[in-house]
Amino acid sequence: MSFEELMKMAKRRGFFWPSFETYGGLAGFYDYGPLGRALKKKIEDLWRSCFIREGAIEIETPTINPEEVFHASGHLREFKDLMVRCSACGESLKADQIEDATCPVCGGSLEKEGEKFNLMFKTQIGAREGGREGYMRPETAQGIFINFPNLYRINREKLPMTVIQLGKGYRNEISPRQGMIRLREFTMAEAEIFLDPEDEDYHEIEEKMELKLLRRGGDAVEVKLKSSPEMAGGMMMAHHLQLAQKFLTELGIPESVIRFREHEEEELAHYASCCWDCEVYTEKYGWVEVAGIADRGTYDLEAHIKESGVDFTALRKFGEVRKVKRRAVLANTELIARDFQAVNGIKKALGEMDADLLKSVKDRGGKVKIEVDGKGFEIGPRYFDVLDIEDEASTERFVPKVVEPSYGIDRILLMVLAHSYSKEGDRWVLKLPPKIAPVTLAIFPLIKRDGLDTEGKRVYEEMSAKLSSLGLICKYDESGSIGKRYARADEVGTPYCVTIDHQTLEDGTVTVRDRDSTTQTRVKEENLCDRILERSW
Template structure:
């Protein structure tokens, strides 16, 4: 069978140290990959490009939270019940498969099994027993007395559970955004698509909090004329951001703005604009938390259109869920022009009764009760604390009506979430920039990566292995590295072979030190894409690279 572009890219990626299967000496594990020296730097470059737009262009805050997440958190968020795939098992080889990988219309799965038309793609046996499988990796925290937990399926929940602290840090002003980059985990049923479907993957997520009464964006007017590439599940079309919002194709400015930001990042990162589009989720495929969602899809010759970024209006779902589950005040405040006097009910703990019952936990539980709002009749007052539920006896508290001065009204913020699958984007960037050309009757591979994405910015070569040339070359290499410019020093093989090695890993420039350098203190700079060469002063090299984009 002839190799397709996926085979060629994966072979190059493994040979040249971009990405390769983990634990191969022990047979490997589907869905787990290592990033090699070049792949790690390529990944860093993409993540730093992403950071540039979200931190410096959009003023987001960056945090880091644990990859181990409590069961309670993911139960509240809906992942325990909803994070599932419908799965079938092979009667003969015992392998399992996702239904959506076997049959397009899930509604006909029962009929397909009844008709015995579902065949195992591995051994040809019958596929039986359709059942949902939760895709989270379960674990326990602690030894002896433990708490149930999971490896996180997304970074978002770590942001939501800390919203009340982040809101104070942002001086209680909306909108504000919080970003997080890190690992996510999904125990895929049958990962057979290389870096497209991984069990441990890298995510870059932003949670941007808005007043639900105002989902405008301060930068929208500056970029409203930019064109977005859209697909409504029927046809592809292009609209300006302003037209997309005014015509109701996209519900609000905020969602449109983060679609623009995503499109800009991906195209600057090396995605082919002809292989990029935003696809709108139909109502029947929206996630349990989403009010509206658009996927940034990238085209792969083997896999077709691949979802690489999801941009969702999560409304108030997550924070509301955590308020209800944790009984914590995570509301935002819409301030009045002047304070108002209002009456409301409040729970007042009787510490002379509560203290002896709860002992050292009494103070913490009192603090939780003090923050609670009373909206109806209290039947049973139960307080969750440190993984346990504490029933507060009716004789241990009073419900009183109080008058208080209020500075504003509380509300639950809405969230716009752009969520990026870094590994999928990286694979598509490699595929979109992979080229084969014929040179001297040989197949010649080239990665046309943008300068800012290239793991190595320049090769540094002495024309021949001569001490007078290698001494200068090594000094240039050292100087550039001290200026933060990644280089690859190479003095072996013909100059043509050295150029070819650099072209294959996407290096945009090569510097050659020749005998003329000894006299004129200049080097030959070769451009990967144009093949043009020019002479440049050695002293001007750091500035030359710092001006590249």
């Protein structure tokens, strides 16, 4: 099996093909045909059920976001780098690292015009005058983060809280390559797990499951995470590494081609403190990232607090009354009133200042400069006190940390095809797990006469009515020879072919052919539906 053959099959049979071929083609965009669309939907459904199963809630937010969102998230700043190329050695350099117009690598001269590497698609929202700038989202995650207060309330203020979103993401890649591997518009499936950093032991780690971990700068090792979840970055990270492997193997990707690779320090995204890529191996592309499980810490929620001023905290309940130490600034209002008058302004300003800082100022006998209504004041140590107070409290507010598994659905679909497509002698067989096969059932008359064709169409209509209500696709085919029809069905991974033969007319039984073994069993027509659904639903 080569990737070229796979891509040809995908186009010929209707899984996917490059977009806009009518107008000369455009790299980084792919269309899904009927089979691809059906397969993709089933992969998405399976992913969704993997998370819903453990209590996740799903939302949908816009793909276009106003500028503020990405200003807060740091995406805007990250993309403002100017890249400049050296015309002598070809080295690409970030413009802010260059002091004069010479190349720090070879001393050659640099091109005058730098290029902006902004990987977000920019767009205008509303009328040109008074409109706002917007961007196509490069990840679905921000739509979840900015909704945290709503979601936390809707989730009855319980953590951990897992929020998922499936949808399109956009990255204006400089030069997309490798067909479907790097797209400019693609489908992501992301989960944000909000949790209390002081209480991470939510999940049982599966003892038996073995993962291949490639740690920073090290060799890959097979480990059972039960004994050392800290290897993966904590219980929640370990759990999601396992979940990723379970999901991929359920799609038919063998365990032997799945591994997890820890990001090197310099490889980490600006928001992540730790990240494991889940990679799948293929001959053609080597190890390809299909999912990333990142520890985003409190980065995003803190960023949105700072940008918006909105409260993105959660409430931690101690379950008992605790003594909580707190440092408070107490203004000496009598003295302030006597010497400065502007009591309320100064008191307010003192209250907003950092208590620890004021403490150290007071301890050294220094002065604090304060401006109130344009007038400056120098406040000496005797005008305020810094007190350590012990309160009693049964709750406190905190910013939750976030663990983020993020899956690339298009890449996963490609990997699923690559690892299920095989040649058996002369026949191409797509050995998809029955529950994700785009076409579940094909119905053939053995030959096109003797009433077998009309009987076949009748069976087809009945089965199609039943299966389509479950979202499953059923096909009827009477063209060519029976062998050719089996071959056509095998090529697109149809797990079951039902043939109507002369015996059907006598006793109401049909044959069910299994794709992988090609063996046939005879079943009564009334049992056919149950038989098909056993493994396909």
